[in-house]
Amino acid sequence: MEKAERSLRSMVEKWLLMAPSVSVRVIRGNRVGSNARRYVCVEALQSADMFAIYLFRQGDGTWEVFPPDAERQAMSVF
Structure with a gap:
């Protein structure tokens, strides 16, 4: 799905x-978690x-009904 199709309004x-006939309003908004x-x-x-x-x-600026995956620590091999 394209980014424009996942805006908050869409x-x-x-x-x-x-x-x-539907009345819509944002009743709560905030930041959650250590990554805000x-x-x-x-x-x-x-x-x-x-x-x-x-x-x-x-993370890409789109909106979904599922929370984003938690960022996990990763090891790098040099």
């Missing part, structure tokens, strides 16, 4: 199946149903 539209990765919680309200998803910023 991921919210994909996962919450945006419709004109960003995340947001997006809430959608449609009639009596409420949905919320967490989206995590990946």
Whole structure:
């Protein structure tokens, strides 16, 4: 998937199946972990149903519903 297709807006539209009657807002955003990765919680309200998803910023700047892999220590051989 191209980077433009994984922007925060496109991921919210994909996962919450945006419709004109849906009210969407970011209810929480912060940094988490020792590497300060960003995340947001997006809430959608449609009639009596409420949905919320967490989206995590990946190392390449895109957004996904899964947290990025933890960076692991590696050994180098010279």
